[in-house]
Amino acid sequence: MFYKTLKETGEPPLRQSIIVASLFPKKETGFFIFCYNTSMKHHYTNRDIARILFEMAFFSSMAGETFPARAYEKAAEGVQSCEQRIEDIYAVHSAEGFNTIQGIGKGIARHLADLFETGSFAEYEEFKKQYPVDIASFSGIEGLGPKTVLSLYEHAHITSAPQLASLLAKGTLPPIPHLKEKSLDRLKKSLVFAATHQGRFLLSEMLAASQILEQKIRAIKGVRDCITAGSLRRRKETIGDIDMIVITANPGALFETIKNFPEISGTRKVGKDAATFVTHTGYDIDIRIADAKTLGAMLLYFTGSKDHVVALRTLAQHATLTLNEYGLFKKTKSGVLKYIAGATEASVYEALELQYIEPELREMMGELERAHENALPALIPYGSLKGDFQVQSSWTDGANTIEELALAAKAAKLSYIAITDHTKALMVTGGLDEKGLEKHGKEIDRINHKVPGITLLKGAEVNILKDGTLDIADSALKKLDVVGVSVHSYFDLSLADQTKRIIRAITNPHVRILFHPTSRRLLRRDAIDYDFAEVVRVAKQHNVILEIDAHESRLDLNGTHVKIAIDAGAMLCIDSDAHDISHFRYLDLGVAMARRGWARSKDILNTRPLSEVKKILAKKH
Numbered sequence: 253m254f255y256k257t258l259k260e261t262g263e264p265p266l267r268q269s270i271i272v273a274s275l276f277p278k279k280e281t282g283f284f285i286f287c288y289n290t291s292m293k294h295h296y297t298n299r300d301i302a303r304i305l306f307e308m309a310f311f312s313s314m315a316g317e318t319f320p321a322r323a324y325e326k327a328a329e330g331v332q333s334c335e336q337r338i339e340d341i342y343a344v345h346s347a348e349g350f351n352t353i354q355g356i357g358k359g360i361a362r363h364l365a366d367l368f369e370t371g372s373f374a375e376y377e378e379f380k381k382q383y384p385v386d387i388a389s390f391s392g393i394e395g396l397g398p399k400t401v402l403s404l405y406e407h408a409h410i411t412s413a414p415q416l417a418s419l420l421a422k423g424t425l426p427p428i429p430h431l432k433e434k435s436l437d438r439l440k441k442s443l444v445f446a447a448t449h450q451g452r453f454l455l456s457e458m459l460a461a462s463q464i465l466e467q468k469i470r471a472i473k474g475v476r477d478c479i480t481a482g483s484l485r486r487r488k489e490t491i492g493d494i495d496m497i498v499i500t501a502n503p504g505a506l507f508e509t510i511k512n513f514p515e516i517s518g519t520r521k522v523g524k525d526a527a528t529f530v531t532h533t534g535y536d537i538d539i540r541i542a543d544a545k546t547l548g549a550m551l552l553y554f555t556g557s558k559d560h561v562v563a564l565r566t567l568a569q570h571a572t573l574t575l576n577e578y579g580l581f582k583k584t585k586s587g588v589l590k591y592i593a594g595a596t597e598a599s600v601y602e603a604l605e606l607q608y609i610e611p612e613l614r615e616m617m618g619e620l621e622r623a624h625e626n627a628l629p630a631l632i633p634y635g636s637l638k639g640d641f642q643v644q645s646s647w648t649d650g651a652n653t654i655e656e657l658a659l660a661a662k663a664a665k666l667s668y669i670a671i672t673d674h675t676k677a678l679m680v681t682g683g684l685d686e687k688g689l690e691k692h693g694k695e696i697d698r699i700n701h702k703v704p705g706i707t708l709l710k711g712a713e714v715n716i717l718k719d720g721t722l723d724i725a726d727s728a729l730k731k732l733d734v735v736g737v738s739v740h741s742y743f744d745l746s747l748a749d750q751t752k753r754i755i756r757a758i759t760n761p762h763v764r765i766l767f768h769p770t771s772r773r774l775l776r777r778d779a780i781d782y783d784f785a786e787v788v789r790v791a792k793q794h795n796v797i798l799e800i801d802a803h804e805s806r807l808d809l810n811g812t813h814v815k816i817a818i819d820a821g822a823m824l825c826i827d828s829d830a831h832d833i834s835h836f837r838y839l840d841l842g843v844a845m846a847r848r849g850w851a852r853s854k855d856i857l858n859t860r861p862l863s864e865v866k867k868i869l870a871k872k873h
């Protein structure tokens with residue numbers, strides 16, 4: 253009965269059981285199946301746990317144990333996509349609860365239990381002794397996989413990325429077998445890239461963190477509102493720190509409570525109406541206190557971008573006004589500042605004779621001029637995509653079957669998705685050849701019949717080879733509904749060669765979409781170098797669609813590129829690049845990039861119903 257009542261609250265099952273568990277202490281309810289595990293001595297966020305599991309995967313690979321390595325990697329991915337806190341699961345169900353998490357078997361479940369109870373587990377400690385290397389410093393650096401790290405450790409006693417960077421810079425790295433000069437050059441490049449992006453975090457991770465934080469702050473006594481500002485509100489693809497504005501009657505109590513949150517490791521400064529905290533993960537949380545009268549001005553100031561705010565101040569000065577984080581003011585004859593606006597952002601923009609400017613547009617790409625003419629575009633709304641043109645299944649490197657993906661896409665309110673598994677040149681993924689694609693198509697037909705209410709399109713993510721030809725014959729491409737092409741190799745070609753290569757690929761008459769057009773990986777690898785404007789021109793001419801790949805690690809195209817494409821009249825689409833049923837949630841990150849590039853709904857193909865999409869896809873080059 254209690255369970256039913258709680259079900260009606262709409263809480264997910266785990267939250268329900270925690271609520272139930274806290275309502276009924278174990279000893280008072282003999283029949284009660286949940287028990288709250290109070291012996292847990294160590295606390296870990298899902299992110300911490302995933303990191304440790306990834307380290308285990310890395311160590312296992314170094315030791316040549318490929319099977320366990322893959323198991324740890326799968327477990328880490330399961331933890332990353334788990335919507336509940338692993339710690340809560342453990343608290344309620346002990347280690348048995350872990351069998352609900354994808355990728356976690358009995359062995360790893362036992363390790364995690366040890367972790368919560370003792371702060372580590374035996375295998376982890378043994379590996380750390382065997383390989384005293386700082387895995388975290390290597391992780392995310394392109395070209396520094398387990399084999400290379402092992403080789404560097406065995407032949408040169410390299411134990412961290414900074415140490416390697418310094419030896420490479422000085423030119424004193426002893427010769428390492430398998431590392432030729434070209435690989436060393438590439439390593440140098442990726443180490444420099446990593447150093448310049450240090451201290452920045454993925455938008456997706458920080459959005460999740462800030463949403464949890466917002467909820468926790470709103471629950472503090474006296475708090476009336478809490479809004480995330482800064483680069484997060486502008487949906488920049490990487491984030492330095494979290495900026496928040498809070499309305500509260502009691503800032504002192506607020507700061508004291510936040511200081512004791514488990515994710516906080518320390519404070520940088522705590523003042524009367526502002527404070528900065530440091531988290532265990534390594535980013536800061538900046539908090540400013542506002543009130544009803546200053547909220548708009550404070551939001552405007554704290555949302556940035558800095559250049560946008562500076563330009564607004566200059567505009568205000570030209571109108572003999574003063575803009576600061578407390579409001580827009582006019583100096584009276586007696587020299588006193590008179591408050592004109594500041595309660596809402598819109599009121600400040602209006603007083604400056606500007607249309608309201610959405611946060612995603614505040615990047616000094618011409619938004620002030622257009623706002624003054626009242627001519628800003630109506631941006632594509634979040635949650636407005638009807639389909640997805642890039643989804644990978646377990647036929648290649650995706651985690652789920654085509655049927656599971658179809659059901660998940662339906663649950664995510666999509667009405668069509670293209671299953672675009674990789675093709676043969678991408679060997680690591682077990683890419684499909686022409687025969688494989690034929691069978692793949694038959695399976696898609698089967699699932700289309702089996703799962704009503706969603707349409708699956710036959711597709712492929714076809715590799716662009718070095719010379720711009722494709723790794724699948726035209727006769728096979730012809731049979732697909734959606735052919736996407738992408739660059740997965742030869743990232744370092746000269747600008748001229750790379751441009752020629754991509755243009756050759758997209759002028760193949762069967763190609764419909766250029767997937768993740770710059771092939772960048774956030775915080776890992778830069779965009780490839782080519783004449784983007786020229787590729788956009790050719791794409792438009794041949795009715796080829798440019799993708800905004802919404803995968804949290806890509807966000808490719810970015811806002812600047814989107815704007816160039818739209819200004820040139822090219823058509824875009826937004827795809828999740830899902831490799832897992834939980835990845836359809838990425839789509840709104842792609843919408844964010846589209847909005848940062850001034851896209852309207854009509855610029856994005858998959859805001860349209862399937863009937864229209866089919867007509868556009870059928871257009872010949």
Ligand code: DGT
Pocket residue numbers: 481482483484488490491492493494495553554555556557558561562
């Ligand atoms: P991030 O954290 O590096 O991803 O980027 P933001 O834009 O969140 O930058 P952050 O956290 O340093 O500052 C948040 C906002 O506060 C920024 O967008 C504009 C405003 N702001 C910060 N410092 C200054 C400053 O020195 N002058 C002005 N006018 N505004 C500032």
Ligand code: CA
Pocket residue numbers: 482483484492493494495
């Ligand atoms: Ca920030």
Ligand code: CA
Pocket residue numbers: 482493494495538
């Ligand atoms: Ca900040």
Ligand code: ZN
Pocket residue numbers: 713738740767768
């Ligand atoms: Zn790809």
